[in-house]
Amino acid sequence: MSDHKTDHATKMTWVPEASCGMARAGHLHTRHGTVPTPTFMPVGTVGTVKGMTMDAVRSTGAGIVLGNTYHLMLRPTADRVQKLGGLHRMMDWPGPILTDSGGFQVMSLGALRKLDEDGVTFRSHIDGSKHRLTPEISTDIQFKLDATITMAFDECPALPATPEALRKSMEMSMRWAARSREAFVAREGYGQFGIVQGGTERDLREYSIKALTEIGFEGYAIGGLAVGEGQELMFSTLDFTTPMLPQDKARYLMGVGTPDDLLGAVMRGVDMFDCVMPSRAGRTARAYTERGAINLRNARFAEDTRTLTPHDDTPVAGRYSRAYLHHLFRANEMLGPMLLTWHNLAYYQRLMRQIRAAIVDGTLDALAVKLREDWAKGDW
Numbered sequence: 001m002s003d004h005k006t007d008h009a010t011k012m013t014w015v016p017e018a019s020c021g022m023a024r025a026g027h028l029h030t031r032h033g034t035v036p037t038p039t040f041m042p043v044g045t046v047g048t049v050k051g052m053t054m055d056a057v058r059s060t061g062a063g064i065v066l067g068n069t070y071h072l073m074l075r076p077t078a079d080r081v082q083k084l085g086g087l088h089r090m091m092d093w094p095g096p097i098l099t100d101s102g103g104f105q106v107m108s109l110g111a112l113r114k115l116d117e118d119g120v121t122f123r124s125h126i127d128g129s130k131h132r133l134t135p136e137i138s139t140d141i142q143f144k145l146d147a148t149i150t151m152a153f154d155e156c157p158a159l160p161a162t163p164e165a166l167r168k169s170m171e172m173s174m175r176w177a178a179r180s181r182e183a184f185v186a187r188e189g190y191g192q193f194g195i196v197q198g199g200t201e202r203d204l205r206e207y208s209i210k211a212l213t214e215i216g217f218e219g220y221a222i223g224g225l226a227v228g229e230g231q232e233l234m235f236s237t238l239d240f241t242t243p244m245l246p247q248d249k250a251r252y253l254m255g256v257g258t259p260d261d262l263l264g265a266v267m268r269g270v271d272m273f274d275c276v277m278p279s280r281a282g283r284t285a286r287a288y289t290e291r292g293a294i295n296l297r298n299a300r301f302a303e304d305t306r307t308l309t310p311h312d313d314t315p316v317a318g319r320y321s322r323a324y325l326h327h328l329f330r331a332n333e334m335l336g337p338m339l340l341t342w343h344n345l346a347y348y349q350r351l352m353r354q355i356r357a358a359i360v361d362g363t364l365d366a367l368a369v370k371l372r373e374d375w376a377k378g379d380w
């Protein structure tokens, strides 16, 4: 058995196909299949994309789904997921799975957290039981989950924060990144992503990228954003951050975003995205369409026989009227959130396919103008 440290298994790779300005189109090759980028990854927090069967998720064109260390370590526990054959088998998803390392969720969901240099101690938001996460524990949990892409264990500081507080937090996250890499078991087609921190400070982002690229990861996430800084500050941070990242590795902007966020971030060199918005909106009667978002609980839809979108490329879009969806939400029927989550995820995947095609044929700027015009028009 080779010592996994020296094991030269070819880990996952990202291969460029085309570029248009800062935007890139490529393919992420992994042990569980190849995914075209840019790509939007549906959030599958506790081993399910809420309200969706995996067949439905696949029908939208999704390539990678997300899972979460924080939630799964609490329930059903990493040992049980491992006993059940890992996340792929448990949730019947043969494609790549990316798991977050849990630190972000501890700070946003966990109770009575105690953060120290070694890691974080917290109480479960489910039953109050005491738990600990460190770079080593998080990396080991992600191994047991059989994550295709493992995220380094980091701290995502709340914004606004002073440059001094951001520097201290980022430097600790870089020490945790080294420990996460040390604990990572290299396997053919699997990979681990480092997470760039440093808030909106150029010098801190530069320091963080230097630290992570010296350690060496299969991909790099841009963390510490989409925490209330607003789109303008997020974009200006991307403007100086993505050019400093390795050209030949995938970039993942964590927690982003609205359709307009995705478009702007792809144009600033980002390849991978995750966001709870399309699925959470689907559960709250908010539908994303080519003309912006609409709230289907609104009485104006009660007899609107039109479908949500002219596209009929999913079992939802071409079949159900707004009036029917309005009725389902008013009646509090579970089919409402199911159909609308399906529609919203399909809309996000269609948007990413449109953006990718425009990068390949060099028409991204024209597409951006058209998309923003239509979103601004509002419902037809």
Ligand SMILES: CNc1nc2c(CCc3ccc(C(F)(F)F)cc3)c3[nH]c(N)nc(=O)c3cc2[nH]1
Pocket (backbone or CB within 6 Å): 042, 043, 044, 045, 046, 066, 067, 068, 069, 099, 100, 101, 102, 103, 104, 151, 154, 155, 156, 195, 222, 223, 224, 225, 226, 227, 254, 255, 256, 274
């Ligand atoms: C919403 N804004 C945001 N989300 C952020 C996230 C969570 C991303 C995530 C991953 C997986 C799931 C899963 F539930 F589907 F599994 C859910 C959410 C971050 N995660 C880490 N590690 N560092 C960051 O610095 C960071 C910054 C983030 N800004």
